Amino acid sequence: xxxxxxxxxxxxxxxxxxxxxxxxxxxxxxxxxxxxxxxxxxxxxxxxxxxxxxxxxxxxxxxxxxxxxxxxxxxxxxxxxxxxxxxxxxxxxxxxxxxxxxxxxxxxxxxxxxxxxxxxxxxxxxxxxxxxxxxxxxxxxxxxxxxxxxxxxxxxxxxxxxxxxxxxxxxxxxxxxxxxxxxxxxxxxxxxxxxxxxxxxxxxxxxxxxxxxxxxxxx
Amino acid sequence: xxxxxxxxxxxxxxxxxxxxxxxxxxxxxxxxxxxxxxxxxxxxxxxxxxxxxxxxxxxxxxxxxxxxxxxxxxxxxxxxxxxxxxxxxxxxxxxxxxxxxxxxxxxxxxxxxxxxxxxxxxxxxxxxxxxxxxxxxxxxxxxxxxxxxxxxxxxxxxxxxxxxxxxxxxxxxxxxxxxxxxxxxxxxxxxxxxxxxxxxxxxxxxxxxxxxxxxxxxx
Numbered sequence: 001x002x003x004x005x006x007x008x009x010x011x012x013x014x015x016x017x018x019x020x021x022x023x024x025x026x027x028x029x030x031x032x033x034x035x036x037x038x039x040x041x042x043x044x045x046x047x048x049x050x051x052x053x054x055x056x057x058x059x060x061x062x063x064x065x066x067x068x069x070x071x072x073x074x075x076x077x078x079x080x081x082x083x084x085x086x087x088x089x090x091x092x093x094x095x096x097x098x099x100x101x102x103x104x105x106x107x108x109x110x111x112x113x114x115x116x117x118x119x120x121x122x123x124x125x126x127x128x129x130x131x132x133x134x135x136x137x138x139x140x141x142x143x144x145x146x147x148x149x150x151x152x153x154x155x156x157x158x159x160x161x162x163x164x165x166x167x168x169x170x171x172x173x174x175x176x177x178x179x180x181x182x183x184x185x186x187x188x189x190x191x192x193x194x195x196x197x198x199x200x201x202x203x204x205x206x207x208x209x210x211x212x213x214x215x216x217x218x219x
Numbered sequence: 220x221x222x223x224x225x226x227x228x229x230x231x232x233x234x235x236x237x238x239x240x241x242x243x244x245x246x247x248x249x250x251x252x253x254x255x256x257x258x259x260x261x262x263x264x265x266x267x268x269x270x271x272x273x274x275x276x277x278x279x280x281x282x283x284x285x286x287x288x289x290x291x292x293x294x295x296x297x298x299x300x301x302x303x304x305x306x307x308x309x310x311x312x313x314x315x316x317x318x319x320x321x322x323x324x325x326x327x328x329x330x331x332x333x334x335x336x337x338x339x340x341x342x343x344x345x346x347x348x349x350x351x352x353x354x355x356x357x358x359x360x361x362x363x364x365x366x367x368x369x370x371x372x373x374x375x376x377x378x379x380x381x382x383x384x385x386x387x388x389x390x391x392x393x394x395x396x397x398x399x400x401x402x403x404x405x406x407x408x409x410x411x412x413x414x415x416x417x418x419x420x421x422x423x424x425x426x427x428x429x430x431x432x433x434x435x436x437x438x
Contacts, residue, residue, distance in 0.1 A: 168417050
């Protein structure tokens with residue numbers, strides 16, 4: 001008996017569909033994945049899938065958009081918590097930003113691979129998006145950059161940091177972290193938190209918050 | 220009249236074929252590119268293409284292998300030149316490594332996009348390679364990491380640098396640079412050399428070679 005998924009879904013299958021799509025795009029690539037592959041993995045009918053997403057392109061956009069949005073919420077939350085605990089302390093905020101950003105890269109492997117393919121890889125995935133969708137994604141990415149840049153500005157103002165070029169330093173900190181999943185081995189000697197801590201320390205050196213001996217200059 | 224490309228090519232078309240394949244993989248993706256697309260772009264017949272490469276997978280490997288090999292030669296050459304000019308000066312060697320690595324990311328956009336898709340992106344491209352091919356590529360990447368790590372070790376030995384974790388610092392420096400093509404705008408206010416210089420300075424801070432005021436500690 002066919003279940004009436006098209007009309008009245010009783011549960012919201014959108015998150016499961018996005019997870020399946022992210023996994024398949026990551027494993028097989030965007031071009032080689034069909035809507036039917038995605039429906040099969042979730043265990044819904046074709047019409048059940050189209051109830052949620054009108055096209056593979058719409059799914060790609062949503063995977064990327066919600067992926068970046070979620071990363072921003074998690075990393076922004078860690079920064080907000082550090083600011084609540086240590087008000088006016090840009091060093092603590094930067095440590096929280098970098099440590100959480102790096103750990104998130106390791107944790108969010110599937111979405112990360114789709115993101116990596118779309119932004120580092122072949123232009124065909126990015127070209128599959130509409131101009132409006134690309135602008136939306138770039139606005140979100142800009143929020144991440146502004147979050148990092150804002151912490152550096154704050155540390156510059158308090159005298160904690162000495163950064164000649166705030167935007168370039170923010171981009172470098174993000175780039176350092178986004179490279180981590182390319183070499184990180186799950187189950188190896190370093191936990192995601194360990195790597196986060198090592199990167200937080202390198203970030204503080206990069207922004208001039210630590211003297212070369214590794215002792216914080218201002219906290 | 221059919222030209223006898225299959226038997227006796229008068230010129231070596233392999234470099235042109237690799238360029239065309241890198242461009243197409245970058246634009247359309249590996250899966251969506253056919254051997255016929257590549258032959259059409261180069262202007263050779265199908266058999267002419269197969270004279271050089273037996274499969275799309277063989278081409279993917281060769282694009283990646285020669286891409287990394289070329290990057291290593293260019294960056295290694297810059298480091299060797301710095302060492303010849305300033306023997307025993309790890310600061311100069313690191314500046315050369317970072318500046319050239321960053322500028323290279325900007326210059327080698329097509330191969331970079333294929334590399335990005337294979338290493339940051341979806342596993343399907345990496346999975347298209349044989350285990351032997353993957354090991355060969357990882358060995359080359361390891362050479363790049365060892366080049367960076369060797370400079371940091373040298374600076375540690377001379378007292379120029381103070382780096383708590385040499386491997387992590389080397390990975391961070393490479394990651395910073397590999398992120399550059401995601402935001403760099405050709406024709407914008409910064410040249411590839413400008414960005415290289417900014418990154419070289421950040422790298423020196425990260426390894427403790429400069430005090431937070433930006434003045435080199437040891438040169």
